[in-house]
Amino acid sequence: MAGTRVRIASLGPLLALSAALLLTAGCGDDPAPRGQGGASRTEEGRKTGPVVVVTTTWEGAFARAAGAEDVTVIVPRSVHHAPDYDPKPSDLAAVAGADFVLYAPFEPYAAKIKEAAGSKAKLVEVDLDNDAETVRAEVTRLAGLFGTAGEAATWRTGFDREYTRLRKELKAAWPGGRSPVVVSQVFTTWSAELAGVTPAGTYGPEAVTPAQLAELSGRKPRFVLDNAHMSTGTVLPDSGAEQIEIVNYPDESLDLLEVYRGAAAELKKALGS
Structure with missing residues (x-):
């Protein structure tokens, strides 16, 4: 996807909104502040673990496999080519409250979104490849960042079992x-x-x-x-x-x-x- 032209014109208005969003975030009650790596929030009805924002469902699937529960996807699945997406103000609001923002190298607007939101989230580049070895390595790496090694290990066990089953069926x-x-x-x-x-x-x-x-x-x-x-x-x-x-x-x-x-x-x- 090298050389892809990405439209980020809509980020201008987002910059104007960032200050207001940050002020709003500062006025809210959050008795359990989030940190990076295994952050936990225990209020009733809220998910535990880090707050993760991802550009597409692909990064979202990697995050979920790594054990993240609170995952917000920016680009709708109907947009087949993610770099063509124009971020909206609601995307900025989601990033402003994130612990981690996951993106792929061919989605350069992810850094722009984080900058516009003034987010202190950790920006994490994901190697988006469904090659089995790559998936195992990325899930393990993300779990290390999230503090969810146990959940990731459980997922990898299920993945290995299902991958082996499908491969056997296809070879047959x-x-x-x-x-x-x-x-x-x-x-x-x-x-x-x-x-x-x-x-x-x-x-x-x-x-x-x-x-x-x-x-x-x-x-x-x-x-x-x-x-x-x-x-x-x-x-x-x-x-x-x-x-x-x-x-x-x-x-x-x-x-x-x-x-x-x-x-x-x-x-x-x-x-x-």
């Missing part, structure tokens, strides 16, 4: 018991790994060039694993390859396992065809 669905030839968008290679398949080639995030088109088609792939959030249509026309749209972001439930189950369902359907 290989046509003729042989690994199919696939090419993948660079941000969906994790789904090939889930199926136990090594991609014969990758493309993106830039548009496929004529030379790439010829090279990838020459690999005679059976499947193309496309990124649903950055799709440009049919990637390898006339190649005969079936294109599968892989979704990286979870829904509002922030359940990262549902992303793996969804990808497995699409892959299994295609393998069976």
